[in-house]
């Protein structure tokens with residue numbers, strides 16, 4: 001395939017210079033692509049269906065998205081890149097900028113940048129191709145912003161490895177649409193931003209409709225940019241395993257021709273794919289992690305090898321209000337583990353994982369949940385921030401299939417490495433050896449002016465949503 005000779009720059013949609021044509025050209029191209037025949041692979045409908053669709057019978061390369069897997073990042077990088085080429089060709093046809101590149105939405109920068117870029121909101125004439133009515137109305141109007149604990153990539157960027165269930169890029173799986181081992185960046189910000197933008201049953205909330213919303217592509221340019229940043233750290237490395245580097249995925253180019261790429265062909269985006277990202281003035285965005293992070297074990301143990309020391313006995317229902325569950329820890333199991341039993345000093349050498357699984361529901365309610373461990377009663381926003389370990393969101397909940405080759409469990413599963421917080425609690429003498437208390441607090445769009453700590457408060461107006469069941473919460477010592 002032909003590679004552009006000049007390196008094109010993907011820029012921040014919120015900080016484009018006055019008079020810049022990028023978004024207007026995108027709108028015109030979206031309109032043109034919508035007018036193409038549905039069986040034209042470069043049409044809007046066809047491109048969206050390549051991610052996912054419920055339309056039958058499927059055309060070639062429909063329903064190709066890769067989620068809950070280490071192929072999440074490479075598949076979406078390829079998908080977005082070919083889409084960008086198709087849009088650029090349409091932009092050129094209508095006399096737009098020849099060097100058009102897809103902009104990104106950096107919701108993790110906070111403040112106004114965490115609100116939906118203006119070009120995607122409703123226009124007075126009501127004919128804006130970038131607007132979609134099927135979004136959370138708070139996000140769509142700009143009243144509600146993506147909260148930092150949902151939009152910040154900082155926790156994902158701290159993951160030292162690519163491969164693994166709590167690592168940056170996800171665990172080893174086969175090829176397929178919905179697996180159960182997402183990496184850190186797929187969970188936050190990726191999945192959670194889908195739900196917050198789509199709201200209850202909007203386009204972005206469901207993988208079968210998400211790519212039909214024009215903001216999808218700016219969201220994915222941002223996720224791709226986060227990978228670009230992560231991989232730019234000399235201590236980080238993309239997978240070298242041939243099951244990843246040689247895996248081929250197929251797409252259509254701007255001429256409607258079927259084309260292929262492998263993992264080995266996309267790691268150097270400037271050299272191999274001809275694009276780069278505008279340097280981010282926001283890369284020092286506030287993180288939602290406690291400052292006292294001390295852990296940087298280069299090779300944390302695989303959570304698959306860790307030992308379960310306790311599990312909740314009842315399912316938990318999430319329907320819009322905070323909820324908690326207690327996980328009793330089995331002392332006998334802890335004592336039988338090699339390396340000093342449950343003495344707090346020994347515990348602080350371990351990796352501790354929280355497994356939240358058998359998550360089932362009819363559909364993605366849009367609302368996500370912050371996960372807090374041992375949150376004190378009546379905690380202040382500042383305390384809550386320190387006890388926050390990760391998030392729960394439900395993108396793909398309708399589609400997760402029977403697990404392949406796993407002993408039990410259906411539904412979504414999230415694994416969170418809570419070692420940092422455990423170590424901190426042990427050091428402060430606040431660790432309870434007999435039980436772990438897990439609190440889920442709803443995450444909804446927030447006032448764009450709210451401070452980072454205010455964003456950890458329970459949302460003031462709780463909106464009920466269709467229930468989601470968390471089957472089991474368990475604790476593993478690695």
Ligand code: C2O
Nearest residue numbers: 051065066067194
């Ligand atoms: Cu394949 Cu953002 O989803």
